[in-house]
Amino acid sequence: MDEALLRALTPQVIAILVRRGADFAAAEDAVQEALIQAVGSWLSDPPRDPKAWLVTVAWRKFLDLTRSEGSRRGREERVAEEPVPEAASGLDDTLQLYFLCAHPSLTPSSAVALTLRAVGGLTTRQIAEAYLVPEATMGQRISRAKKTVSEVRLDSPGDVATVVRVLYLVFNEGYSGDVDLAAEAIRLARQLAAQIDHPEVSGLLALMLLHHARRPARTGSDGSLVPLADQDRRLWDTVLIAEGVQILQTALAQERLGEFQAQAAIAALHADAQSAEETDWVQIVEWYDELVRLTDSPIARLNRAVAVGEADGARSGLAALSGLDPALPRYTAVSAHLHERDGDVRTAARLYAEAARQAPNTAERDHLVRQAARLNAAQGQESGPASGSQGR
Structure with a gap:
């Protein structure tokens, strides 16, 4: 039994039933019944045309369900004639x-x-x-x-x-249980991109591929979070990066810029840098300016403040941060990072500890706790045992 084939055919068959007049819930139920029957019969008697088989059986299941539930006569008359399954739609x-x-x-x-x-x-x-x-x-x-x-x-x-x-939301869930939602989102985005020529669909697919390419380097052997600047770039998937960049370039050539293309352009600039020090932060700030123009998103403005801090110095980054709402997710962590770059280690340590208490997950919390501990230890070494104890 080819599970991948069944998963690929399922949405096509549901859509055909909906187009024929079935409501969505009934169509989905009928297709699930057909899939159960397929599991029981295809091993011994595989069909020559799996899609046509599923459409035929699911349609019969729908008719049975409709009649058994006593639906209105008008609907039953409309669907009573069983059409020949379409193969090319x-x-x-x-x-x-x-x-x-x-x-x-x-x-x-x-x-x-x-x-x-x-x-x-x-x-x-x-x-x-x-x-x-x-x-x-x-x-x-x-x-x-x-x-x-x-x-x-x-x-x-x-x-x-x-x-x-919606696909972007799926991708951001990442991995949990026995389903890799990031990989599933990429599969669905590829499927969508094959069906519709739209620059934002391509931009989303490029963004997913570029982010997914960095996945092997995002965590250490102990499961700890590894920030972008500290990642071993030799672990990045260069094949996915090349594909993502090519898809992005094709999308940008259509000159219909959207937010996912802008995000993908930022990810591509990170992927292009051989080291954190070689990152083209000036161009990244320019792309964040485009993203803010397109979305006016507070999160985009927050990430822009980080880029400004890298491109123009920590003081400029803090100035960009000052106009944002401190209640934004990751605001405190960004503030801590910029204060550390500005040399204000004491404030940075306090903010890292505060950010750890606000962290949305264990990995991020542990990372921020380590950052605070690192700076507190550095203060202790510089100030001596007594003042170090007071700092903690």
């Missing part, structure tokens, strides 16, 4: 499914879960484990999402920006 159908699963009526978390279920072909258990929630909770979330989109008819082009943002 999978790309457009799957694209419609992307738009449906990322519909604006859904919350971001529901859109992500539904995309992984319907387009990614993951089980409810796999999605629940990836998001560290009980399977029953995730099942309810997906059921509510399916009910919501069952009322939606896609009679106009979908919002590419919403689809791209």
